[in-house]
Amino acid sequence: MYKNYADKKVFFLDLDGTVYLSDTLISGAKEAIEALRQNAKVFFLTNNSSKSRDTYAKKLTNLGIPTSREDIITSSGATAHYLKLNGIKEVSVLGTDGLKDELKENGINVVKSAKTAVLGFDTDLSYANLCAFCDLIRGGARYIATHPDFNCPTKDGFIPDVGSFMALINASTGRSPEVICGKPNAIMAKYALSRAQALPSEAVMVGDRIYTDLKFGADNGISAALVLTGEGTREELASSGVTADVFNSLYDIVFYGVGEKFKQKLGAGLSGIKNIFAKRSKNSAHVPQDSLPNEDSSTLPNASCRTDYEAMNEAKKVDDSPIFTSKTEDLTNE
Numbered sequence: 001m002y003k004n005y006a007d008k009k010v011f012f013l014d015l016d017g018t019v020y021l022s023d024t025l026i027s028g029a030k031e032a033i034e035a036l037r038q039n040a041k042v043f044f045l046t047n048n049s050s051k052s053r054d055t056y057a058k059k060l061t062n063l064g065i066p067t068s069r070e071d072i073i074t075s076s077g078a079t080a081h082y083l084k085l086n087g088i089k090e091v092s093v094l095g096t097d098g099l100k101d102e103l104k105e106n107g108i109n110v111v112k113s114a115k116t117a118v119l120g121f122d123t124d125l126s127y128a129n130l131c132a133f134c135d136l137i138r139g140g141a142r143y144i145a146t147h148p149d150f151n152c153p154t155k156d157g158f159i160p161d162v163g164s165f166m167a168l169i170n171a172s173t174g175r176s177p178e179v180i181c182g183k184p185n186a187i188m189a190k191y192a193l194s195r196a197q198a199l200p201s202e203a204v205m206v207g208d209r210i211y212t213d214l215k216f217g218a219d220n221g222i223s224a225a226l227v228l229t230g231e232g233t234r235e236e237l238a239s240s241g242v243t244a245d246v247f248n249s250l251y252d253i254v255f256y257g258v259g260e261k262f263k264q265k266l267g268a269g270l271s272g273i274k275n276i277f278a279k280r281s282k283n284s285a286h287v288p289q290d291s292l293p294n295e296d297s298s299t300l301p302n303a304s305c306r307t308d309y310e311a312m313n314e315a316k317k318v319d320d321s322p323i324f325t326s327k328t329e330d331l332t333n334e
Protein backbone atom coordinates (compact mmCIF):
# COMPACT_ATOMS: atom_id res chain seq x y z
CA MET A 1 0.00 0.00 0.00
CA TYR A 2 1.07 3.57 -0.59
CA LYS A 3 3.28 4.51 2.33
CA ASN A 4 1.25 7.52 3.48
CA TYR A 5 -1.80 5.35 4.08
CA ALA A 6 -0.21 2.22 5.50
CA ASP A 7 -1.56 2.94 9.00
CA LYS A 8 -5.05 4.04 7.97
CA LYS A 9 -7.91 1.95 9.30
CA VAL A 10 -10.79 3.27 7.24
CA PHE A 11 -11.14 4.13 3.56
CA PHE A 12 -14.14 6.17 2.48
CA LEU A 13 -14.56 5.72 -1.25
CA ASP A 14 -16.65 7.91 -3.50
CA LEU A 15 -18.49 5.84 -6.13
CA ASP A 16 -19.01 7.46 -9.52
CA GLY A 17 -15.66 8.47 -11.01
CA THR A 18 -13.74 6.56 -8.31
CA VAL A 19 -15.03 2.97 -8.31
CA TYR A 20 -17.14 3.02 -11.47
CA LEU A 21 -18.38 5.30 -14.20
CA SER A 22 -22.10 4.78 -14.64
CA ASP A 23 -22.25 1.00 -15.10
CA THR A 24 -18.58 0.45 -15.97
CA LEU A 25 -16.12 -0.61 -13.29
CA ILE A 26 -12.91 1.46 -13.40
CA SER A 27 -9.82 -0.65 -14.17
CA GLY A 28 -8.23 -2.05 -11.03
CA ALA A 29 -10.95 -0.80 -8.65
CA LYS A 30 -12.14 -4.30 -7.75
CA GLU A 31 -8.60 -5.53 -7.03
CA ALA A 32 -7.80 -2.40 -5.02
CA ILE A 33 -10.92 -2.78 -2.84
CA GLU A 34 -10.15 -6.47 -2.23
CA ALA A 35 -6.66 -5.49 -1.07
CA LEU A 36 -7.87 -2.59 1.08
CA ARG A 37 -10.42 -4.83 2.80
CA GLN A 38 -7.63 -7.14 4.02
CA ASN A 39 -6.21 -4.43 6.27
CA ALA A 40 -8.88 -1.77 6.70
CA LYS A 41 -12.61 -1.07 6.67
CA VAL A 42 -13.99 0.19 3.36
CA PHE A 43 -17.14 2.31 3.14
CA PHE A 44 -18.70 3.77 0.03
CA LEU A 45 -19.81 7.39 0.41
CA THR A 46 -22.28 9.07 -1.88
CA ASN A 47 -24.18 12.35 -1.77
CA ASN A 48 -26.92 10.92 -3.96
CA SER A 49 -30.07 10.83 -1.81
CA SER A 50 -32.32 9.44 -4.54
CA LYS A 51 -31.27 5.79 -4.21
CA SER A 52 -31.41 3.45 -1.24
CA ARG A 53 -28.39 1.78 0.34
CA ASP A 54 -29.74 -1.57 -0.89
CA THR A 55 -29.66 -0.27 -4.47
CA TYR A 56 -25.99 0.70 -4.18
CA ALA A 57 -25.06 -2.56 -2.43
CA LYS A 58 -26.73 -4.54 -5.21
CA LYS A 59 -25.03 -2.53 -7.95
CA LEU A 60 -21.56 -2.97 -6.44
CA THR A 61 -22.16 -6.67 -5.81
CA ASN A 62 -23.29 -7.12 -9.42
CA LEU A 63 -20.09 -5.38 -10.55
CA GLY A 64 -18.07 -8.02 -8.67
CA ILE A 65 -17.49 -6.13 -5.40
CA PRO A 66 -19.50 -7.96 -2.70
CA THR A 67 -21.13 -5.22 -0.64
CA SER A 68 -23.79 -5.03 2.06
CA ARG A 69 -26.05 -2.07 2.86
CA GLU A 70 -23.97 -1.50 6.01
CA ASP A 71 -21.00 -0.64 3.78
CA ILE A 72 -22.89 2.25 2.17
CA ILE A 73 -23.06 5.77 3.59
CA THR A 74 -25.37 8.27 1.88
CA SER A 75 -26.41 11.86 2.48
CA SER A 76 -29.85 10.43 3.33
CA GLY A 77 -28.26 8.62 6.27
CA ALA A 78 -26.38 11.77 7.28
CA THR A 79 -29.67 13.70 7.19
CA ALA A 80 -31.41 11.10 9.37
CA HIS A 81 -28.43 11.25 11.75
CA TYR A 82 -28.69 15.05 11.96
CA LEU A 83 -32.47 14.96 12.56
CA LYS A 84 -32.09 12.38 15.34
CA LEU A 85 -29.30 14.29 17.06
CA ASN A 86 -31.46 17.40 17.00
CA GLY A 87 -34.58 15.65 18.30
CA ILE A 88 -36.58 16.21 15.11
CA LYS A 89 -39.08 13.37 14.84
CA GLU A 90 -41.39 14.51 12.06
CA VAL A 91 -40.58 15.94 8.63
CA SER A 92 -42.09 16.64 5.23
CA VAL A 93 -39.96 15.42 2.33
CA LEU A 94 -39.47 16.38 -1.29
CA GLY A 95 -37.60 13.26 -2.33
CA THR A 96 -37.78 9.64 -3.41
CA ASP A 97 -38.98 6.61 -1.47
CA GLY A 98 -35.29 5.76 -0.93
CA LEU A 99 -34.85 8.90 1.19
CA LYS A 100 -38.20 8.51 2.96
CA ASP A 101 -37.40 4.88 3.84
CA GLU A 102 -34.01 5.84 5.29
CA LEU A 103 -35.69 8.47 7.49
CA LYS A 104 -38.46 6.07 8.57
CA GLU A 105 -35.88 3.38 9.45
CA ASN A 106 -34.37 5.92 11.82
CA GLY A 107 -37.67 6.52 13.56
CA ILE A 108 -38.55 9.77 11.79
CA ASN A 109 -42.15 10.19 10.66
CA VAL A 110 -42.70 11.47 7.14
CA VAL A 111 -45.91 13.49 6.90
CA LYS A 112 -47.48 15.99 4.51
CA SER A 113 -47.19 19.11 6.61
CA ALA A 114 -44.43 19.20 9.25
CA LYS A 115 -42.47 22.01 10.89
CA THR A 116 -39.29 20.68 9.25
CA ALA A 117 -38.96 20.25 5.47
CA VAL A 118 -36.27 18.00 3.95
CA LEU A 119 -35.18 18.50 0.35
CA GLY A 120 -33.66 15.44 -1.32
CA PHE A 121 -32.78 14.45 -4.86
CA ASP A 122 -36.31 13.84 -6.13
CA THR A 123 -35.88 12.04 -9.43
CA ASP A 124 -39.66 11.45 -9.47
CA LEU A 125 -40.34 15.18 -9.04
CA SER A 126 -43.96 16.27 -9.52
CA TYR A 127 -45.05 19.88 -9.89
CA ALA A 128 -47.75 19.48 -7.24
CA ASN A 129 -45.19 18.19 -4.73
CA LEU A 130 -42.81 21.03 -5.60
CA CYS A 131 -45.58 23.60 -4.98
CA ALA A 132 -46.47 21.96 -1.65
CA PHE A 133 -42.82 22.01 -0.57
CA CYS A 134 -42.43 25.69 -1.51
CA ASP A 135 -45.59 26.43 0.52
CA LEU A 136 -43.97 24.85 3.59
CA ILE A 137 -40.76 26.85 3.10
CA ARG A 138 -42.69 30.06 2.52
CA GLY A 139 -44.70 29.29 5.65
CA GLY A 140 -41.55 29.23 7.78
CA ALA A 141 -40.77 25.50 8.08
CA ARG A 142 -37.21 24.60 9.11
CA TYR A 143 -35.43 23.88 5.82
CA ILE A 144 -32.84 21.08 5.48
CA ALA A 145 -31.23 19.73 2.29
CA THR A 146 -29.51 16.38 1.87
CA HIS A 147 -26.57 17.64 -0.24
CA PRO A 148 -25.39 20.65 -2.27
CA ASP A 149 -24.44 19.25 -5.72
CA PHE A 150 -25.89 21.20 -8.65
CA ASN A 151 -25.67 18.32 -11.13
CA CYS A 152 -25.52 14.55 -11.06
CA PRO A 153 -23.51 12.77 -13.76
CA THR A 154 -25.18 9.99 -15.73
CA LYS A 155 -24.00 8.05 -18.75
CA ASP A 156 -26.09 10.37 -20.98
CA GLY A 157 -25.00 13.68 -19.47
CA PHE A 158 -25.66 15.80 -16.39
CA ILE A 159 -29.06 15.93 -14.72
CA PRO A 160 -30.21 18.64 -12.24
CA ASP A 161 -29.42 17.71 -8.65
CA VAL A 162 -30.40 19.16 -5.26
CA GLY A 163 -28.30 22.35 -5.64
CA SER A 164 -30.38 23.19 -8.71
CA PHE A 165 -33.60 22.51 -6.81
CA MET A 166 -32.36 24.84 -4.07
CA ALA A 167 -31.88 27.61 -6.63
CA LEU A 168 -35.41 27.12 -7.93
CA ILE A 169 -36.92 27.07 -4.42
CA ASN A 170 -34.89 30.15 -3.50
CA ALA A 171 -36.25 32.01 -6.55
CA SER A 172 -39.78 31.17 -5.47
CA THR A 173 -39.52 31.56 -1.67
CA GLY A 174 -36.41 33.69 -1.06
CA ARG A 175 -35.01 31.04 1.30
CA SER A 176 -31.98 28.73 1.27
CA PRO A 177 -31.52 25.67 3.48
CA GLU A 178 -30.45 26.25 7.07
CA VAL A 179 -28.56 22.96 7.04
CA ILE A 180 -27.02 20.90 4.21
CA CYS A 181 -25.97 17.43 5.33
CA GLY A 182 -23.90 15.74 2.56
CA LYS A 183 -20.24 16.04 1.55
CA PRO A 184 -18.27 18.22 2.20
CA ASN A 185 -20.10 19.21 5.37
CA ALA A 186 -19.10 18.22 8.90
CA ILE A 187 -22.47 16.51 9.45
CA MET A 188 -21.57 13.88 6.84
CA ALA A 189 -18.09 13.52 8.35
CA LYS A 190 -19.44 13.00 11.86
CA TYR A 191 -21.94 10.48 10.57
CA ALA A 192 -19.37 8.59 8.47
CA LEU A 193 -16.81 8.48 11.29
CA SER A 194 -19.43 7.31 13.76
CA ARG A 195 -20.46 4.52 11.39
CA ALA A 196 -16.80 3.54 10.97
CA GLN A 197 -16.05 4.07 14.67
CA ALA A 198 -12.89 5.88 13.64
CA LEU A 199 -11.08 9.11 14.34
CA PRO A 200 -10.48 11.55 11.48
CA SER A 201 -6.73 10.79 11.58
CA GLU A 202 -7.45 7.09 10.99
CA ALA A 203 -9.38 7.65 7.78
CA VAL A 204 -8.82 8.52 4.12
CA MET A 205 -11.39 9.97 1.72
CA VAL A 206 -10.79 8.95 -1.88
CA GLY A 207 -12.73 10.72 -4.61
CA ASP A 208 -12.75 12.47 -7.96
CA ARG A 209 -14.68 15.67 -7.14
CA ILE A 210 -12.51 18.31 -5.50
CA TYR A 211 -15.20 20.52 -4.01
CA THR A 212 -17.15 17.69 -2.39
CA ASP A 213 -14.95 14.60 -1.85
CA LEU A 214 -11.60 16.26 -1.21
CA LYS A 215 -12.95 19.30 0.58
CA PHE A 216 -14.88 16.86 2.78
CA GLY A 217 -11.57 15.28 3.79
CA ALA A 218 -9.56 18.48 4.04
CA ASP A 219 -12.18 20.37 6.08
CA ASN A 220 -12.75 17.54 8.53
CA GLY A 221 -9.24 16.34 9.37
CA ILE A 222 -9.44 13.29 7.11
CA SER A 223 -6.64 12.60 4.57
CA ALA A 224 -7.90 13.36 1.06
CA ALA A 225 -6.86 11.53 -2.11
CA LEU A 226 -7.78 12.69 -5.61
CA VAL A 227 -8.08 9.98 -8.25
CA LEU A 228 -7.80 11.06 -11.88
CA THR A 229 -10.44 8.60 -13.12
CA GLY A 230 -13.32 11.09 -12.88
CA GLU A 231 -13.94 14.82 -12.96
CA GLY A 232 -11.10 16.46 -11.04
CA THR A 233 -7.68 17.22 -12.53
CA ARG A 234 -4.29 18.12 -11.05
CA GLU A 235 -4.72 21.64 -12.43
CA GLU A 236 -8.12 22.09 -10.83
CA LEU A 237 -6.76 20.84 -7.51
CA ALA A 238 -3.80 23.22 -7.69
CA SER A 239 -6.07 26.24 -8.10
CA SER A 240 -8.69 25.07 -5.59
CA GLY A 241 -6.86 25.73 -2.33
CA VAL A 242 -7.77 22.19 -1.22
CA THR A 243 -4.90 19.98 0.00
CA ALA A 244 -4.93 16.39 -1.26
CA ASP A 245 -2.66 13.64 -2.58
CA VAL A 246 -3.06 12.78 -6.26
CA PHE A 247 -3.17 9.29 -7.82
CA ASN A 248 -3.95 7.99 -11.28
CA SER A 249 -6.56 5.68 -9.84
CA LEU A 250 -7.77 3.80 -6.77
CA TYR A 251 -5.53 0.94 -7.87
CA ASP A 252 -2.48 3.21 -7.68
CA ILE A 253 -3.20 4.06 -4.05
CA VAL A 254 -2.87 0.41 -3.12
CA PHE A 255 -0.29 -0.79 -5.63
CA TYR A 256 1.73 2.38 -6.14
CA GLY A 257 4.71 1.85 -8.40
CA VAL A 258 3.49 -1.48 -9.72
CA GLY A 259 5.07 -0.81 -13.09
CA GLU A 260 4.32 -0.54 -16.77
CA LYS A 261 2.12 -3.61 -17.05
CA PHE A 262 -0.67 -2.11 -14.99
CA LYS A 263 -0.23 1.34 -16.46
CA GLN A 264 -0.90 -0.17 -19.91
CA LYS A 265 -4.01 -1.88 -18.54
CA LEU A 266 -5.20 1.36 -16.96
CA GLY A 267 -4.43 3.23 -20.17
CA ALA A 268 -6.91 0.99 -22.00
CA GLY A 269 -9.47 1.68 -19.28
CA LEU A 270 -8.93 5.42 -19.56
CA SER A 271 -9.95 5.54 -23.22
CA GLY A 272 -13.29 4.02 -22.26
CA ILE A 273 -13.66 6.51 -19.45
CA LYS A 274 -12.91 9.43 -21.76
CA ASN A 275 -15.63 8.23 -24.15
CA ILE A 276 -18.15 8.15 -21.32
CA PHE A 277 -17.16 11.68 -20.27
CA ALA A 278 -17.43 12.97 -23.82
CA LYS A 279 -20.98 11.59 -23.97
CA ARG A 280 -21.88 12.95 -20.53
CA SER A 281 -20.57 16.39 -21.38
CA LYS A 282 -22.36 16.67 -24.71
CA ASN A 283 -25.50 18.21 -23.28
CA SER A 284 -23.89 20.20 -20.51
CA ALA A 285 -23.71 23.98 -20.85
CA HIS A 286 -21.15 23.95 -18.02
CA VAL A 287 -18.46 22.06 -19.91
CA PRO A 288 -16.62 23.87 -22.70
CA GLN A 289 -15.92 21.47 -25.57
CA ASP A 290 -12.24 22.40 -25.57
CA SER A 291 -11.98 20.93 -22.05
CA LEU A 292 -12.55 17.44 -23.41
CA PRO A 293 -9.42 15.30 -23.52
CA ASN A 294 -7.36 14.73 -26.63
CA GLU A 295 -7.12 11.16 -27.85
CA ASP A 296 -3.55 10.87 -26.67
CA SER A 297 -4.06 12.69 -23.39
CA SER A 298 -4.33 10.95 -20.05
CA THR A 299 -6.00 14.02 -18.54
CA LEU A 300 -9.72 13.81 -18.01
CA PRO A 301 -12.04 16.77 -18.60
CA ASN A 302 -12.71 19.30 -15.94
CA ALA A 303 -16.45 18.81 -15.94
CA SER A 304 -17.54 21.78 -13.93
CA CYS A 305 -20.08 20.13 -11.70
CA ARG A 306 -20.13 22.52 -8.79
CA THR A 307 -22.01 22.62 -5.56
CA ASP A 308 -24.17 25.43 -4.21
CA TYR A 309 -21.47 27.02 -2.05
CA GLU A 310 -23.30 30.16 -1.20
CA ALA A 311 -26.16 28.16 0.28
CA MET A 312 -23.73 25.73 1.87
CA ASN A 313 -21.73 28.46 3.58
CA GLU A 314 -24.92 29.99 4.90
CA ALA A 315 -26.06 26.60 6.14
CA LYS A 316 -22.71 25.88 7.76
CA LYS A 317 -23.19 28.76 10.15
CA VAL A 318 -25.99 26.81 11.77
CA ASP A 319 -23.78 23.78 12.50
CA ASP A 320 -20.48 24.96 13.89
CA SER A 321 -20.18 22.13 16.37
CA PRO A 322 -16.72 20.54 16.49
CA ILE A 323 -15.84 17.50 14.44
CA PHE A 324 -16.14 14.06 16.05
CA THR A 325 -13.16 13.73 18.34
CA SER A 326 -13.53 10.46 20.21
CA LYS A 327 -14.74 6.99 19.37
CA THR A 328 -17.39 7.00 22.07
CA GLU A 329 -19.00 10.28 21.09
CA ASP A 330 -21.94 10.55 18.78
CA LEU A 331 -22.28 6.87 17.86
CA THR A 332 -25.46 5.86 16.16
CA ASN A 333 -27.06 2.52 16.85
CA GLU A 334 -26.69 1.40 13.24
Ligand SMILES: [Mg+2]
Nearest residue numbers: 014016017208
Ligand atom coordinates in the same frame (compact mmCIF):
# COMPACT_ATOMS: atom_id res chain seq x y z
MG1 LIG B 1 -17.51 11.08 -7.94
